Amino acid sequence: MSVGPAPDPGxxxxxxxxxxxxxxxxxxxxTYMFEVFRRAPEGYHCFQEPxxxxxxxxxxxxxxxxxxxxxxxxVLLRHPPMSAAYFQELxxxxxxxxxxxxxxxxxxxYFAQPGADGGQAFWQALAQAxxxxxxxxxxxxxxxxxxLKQALGGVHLYLWRNPWDQWxxxxxxxxxxxxxx
Numbered sequence: 001m002s003v004g005p006a007p008d009p010g011x012x013x014x015x016x017x018x019x020x021x022x023x024x025x026x027x028x029x030x031t032y033m034f035e036v037f038r039r040a041p042e043g044y045h046c047f048q049e050p051x052x053x054x055x056x057x058x059x060x061x062x063x064x065x066x067x068x069x070x071x072x073x074x075v076l077l078r079h080p081p082m083s084a085a086y087f088q089e090l091x092x093x094x095x096x097x098x099x100x101x102x103x104x105x106x107x108x109x110y111f112a113q114p115g116a117d118g119g120q121a122f123w124q125a126l127a128q129a130x131x132x133x134x135x136x137x138x139x140x141x142x143x144x145x146x147x148l149k150q151a152l153g154g155v156h157l158y159l160w161r162n163p164w165d166q167w168x169x170x171x172x173x174x175x176x177x178x179x180x181x
Contacts, residue, residue, distance in 0.1 A: 018154030034137035045130035062094035096129035
């Protein structure tokens with residue numbers, strides 16, 4: 001794959017109204033909402049959990065983003081049927097973001113305060129590479145919501161789920177307990 005010029009991280013998103021962010025914790029229904037936006041006729045361009053270790057590991061090999069995307073995993077995690085692979089849009093935008101994501105953004109930028117570097121250049125690169133209004137669904141963005149809103153504008157929604165139901169939903173697989181720790 002060829003790599004084009006890196007987008008200007010300070011440039012605003014070209015999408016009317018700016019990007020839409022769906023912030024949540026695990027098991028709050030964000031994958032369902034992501035898929036609702038993805039299938040909407042308005043032509044949103046949706047990114048499933050872009051700020052994650054999988055993106056960092058795939059910075060030199062975007063095919064890794066499409067590996068292990070199968071029905072068995074979807075069923076295990078009790079996710080809705082998907083119209084494309086979980087990370088299809090992230091994979092397709094790879095040339096635009098591969099140099100914008102830094103390892104320290106994935107976890108170290110989680111509690112980024114306004115003005116601090118929490119990986120805003122990464123999200124900006126994705127927004128600029130989007131053929132439609134970008135939608136970011138991310139379970140790893142709640143601690144940096146204010147920094148993202150200040151840097152990128154747009155609409156920020158926080159999905160909240162009844163804590164008992166959320167905790168019960170964690171019991172579907174050991175992944176959630178391990179990841180949360």
